[in-house]
Amino acid sequence: MANDTMTSVATLMRDSQKEILADWVDQQLKDPARTQAVPESSLRASSNEFLSIFQEAIQKGNLDNMAAPEWEGARKMLSELSASRALQGSTPSETASFIFSLKEPLFALINKQLGAGNIASSEAIVRYSKVLDQLGLYTFESFQKSREAVIRRQQKDMLEMSTPVIKLWEGVVAVPLIGTLDSARTQIVMENLLQAIVDTNSKVAILDITGVPTVDTQTAQHLIKTVSATRLMGADCIVSGIRPQIAQTIVHLGIDIQDITTKALMSDAIREAMERTGWSVIRNTSQES
Amino acid sequence: MVERIPILKIGETLLVTIQVDFHDRVALALQEDLTDKIVTHSSKGVLIDISSLEMVDSFMGRVLGNIAKTSRLLDCHTVLVGMQPAIAITMTELGISLQGISTALTAEDGMELLKALMSKKQKRVSHGRQIARK
Numbered sequence: 085m086a087n088d089t090m091t092s093v094a095t096l097m098r099d100s101q102k103e104i105l106a107d108w109v110d111q112q113l114k115d116p117a118r119t120q121a122v123p124e125s126s127l128r129a130s131s132n133e134f135l136s137i138f139q140e141a142i143q144k145g146n147l148d149n150m151a152a153p154e155w156e157g158a159r160k161m162l163s164e165l166s167a168s169r170a171l172q173g174s175t176p177s178e179t180a181s182f183i184f185s186l187k188e189p190l191f192a193l194i195n196k197q198l199g200a201g202n203i204a205s206s207e208a209i210v211r212y213s214k215v216l217d218q219l220g221l222y223t224f225e226s227f228q229k230s231r232e233a234v235i236r237r238q239q240k241d242m243l244e245m246s247t248p249v250i251k252l253w254e255g256v257v258a259v260p261l262i263g264t265l266d267s268a269r270t271q272i273v274m275e276n277l278l279q280a281i282v283d284t285n286s287k288v289a290i291l292d293i294t295g296v297p298t299v300d301t302q303t304a305q306h307l308i309k310t311v312s313a314t315r316l317m318g319a320d321c322i323v324s325g326i327r328p329q330i331a332q333t334i335v336h337l338g339i340d341i342q343d344i345t346t347k348a349l350m351s352d353a354i355r356e357a358m359e360r361t362g363w364s365v366i367r368n369t370s371q372e373s
Numbered sequence: 374m375v376e377r378i379p380i381l382k383i384g385e386t387l388l389v390t391i392q393v394d395f396h397d398r399v400a401l402a403l404q405e406d407l408t409d410k411i412v413t414h415s416s417k418g419v420l421i422d423i424s425s426l427e428m429v430d431s432f433m434g435r436v437l438g439n440i441a442k443t444s445r446l447l448d449c450h451t452v453l454v455g456m457q458p459a460i461a462i463t464m465t466e467l468g469i470s471l472q473g474i475s476t477a478l479t480a481e482d483g484m485e486l487l488k489a490l491m492s493k494k495q496k497r498v499s500h501g502r503q504i505a506r507k
Contacts, residue, residue, distance in 0.1 A: 271462075278458030285478060309465045316461040318454060318476035318483070 094143040107189035121174045150218045166227035179227045183220035247273050249280040255287045256357045262295030270306035281319050288357040289314050292350050294325030304339040311344050324353035378403045386418040392425050400436040411447045418487040424455030434469035441474040450490045454483035
């Protein structure tokens with residue numbers, strides 16, 4: 085395959101960039117998979133940008149290896165594009181068809197230049213098809229990567245958000261648990277709680293499970309672990325917020341929660357914690373009116 | 374010669390501060406020494422400070438448990454103080470809950486707890502005497 089046909093395609097692309105662009109954008113707008121996530125103006129701008137980068141890259145003649153430095157610019161642009169589209173909420177197929185829809189206008193151009201149906205044009209089409217496939221896959225991969233990054237960040241945010249340790253009173257800390265208690269979260273809760281006990285020099289810790297939807301044997305196991313770790317540190321642990329259904333489930337499952345102090349309500353737990361630390365709350369009746 | 378952890382006698386209590394690398398032989402030596410000291414000084418309480426302990430394994434957990442049990446037999450309370458969060462997590466993961474051993478956050482709290490434990494027993498003794506006198 086002569087490289088001059090390739091460069092001639094590149095030259096041709098540069099000469100008729102406007103027509104290809106119009107054709108390509110038209111293709112993308114017609115695409116039934118298109119959502120309204122990306123406005124037409126930005127679609128046109130990114131298509132135009134990509135065409136310039138693309139024809140610059142094929143002019144250099146390396147059509148086999150998309151990882152080569154000649155394609156650096158194209159790769160960078162595509163990964164930025166798919167990252168921004170992932171955040172905007174485009175569908176995966178919409179993002180991938182950004183590249184795939186370039187095939188039709190490009191092949192029409194090749195056919196026009198080299199003549200439809202002859203060996204040279206079909207060879208050129210096969211080659212360019214390969215190039216575009218690779219770029220399309222690259223786009224898709226970057227799209228996936230940025231989506232995964234978003235998910236990971238959200239997971240991390242959720243973990244941090246869902247395990248606050250609150251200092252309730254001098255010597256009393258509390259952790260309101262919200263959401264399912266799995267081993268990864270238990271680990272984080274435990275670390276945060278134990279560190280808070282050391283930092284605040286607390287004698288009593290309250291674990292409130294009002295926000296835990298279900299308690300099974302594993303969740304109970306995690307709770308017992310947390311309680312025994314606080315005990316080892318020299319603090320007492322009270323589990324509160326046990327809803328009636330949860331109490332029944334615990335009994336039905338035959339979970340032995342050993343000698344953990346449990347309370348139905350957070351307020352009961354606070355009262356108990358105050359008592360244990362030697363505080364008492366007295367209502368001042370003279371100020372009541 | 375095995376490195377030995379010093380045991381300080383303060384009144385009726387013994388104070389042990391683990392500041393060196395607490396490996397197996399040191400742990401066993403401590404268990405032996407402590408049992409001897411409890412008997413010779415007829416101590417009523419032991420305070421073990423592990424705030425500078427940064428690593429623990431199942432063997433050390435067992436030794437600490439054994440120390441508590443032996444002192445219990447000799448009518449002596451054991452209070453473990455200053456456990457690091459990481460150590461506490463490791464211990465629970467290893468399944469060592471140190472049942473029967475009292476814990477406190479700081480040496481000060483531990484001393485108070487030990488005094489409370491010891492005075493409770495003395496009260497019970499004096500109460501018993503009163504009944505006997507009647």
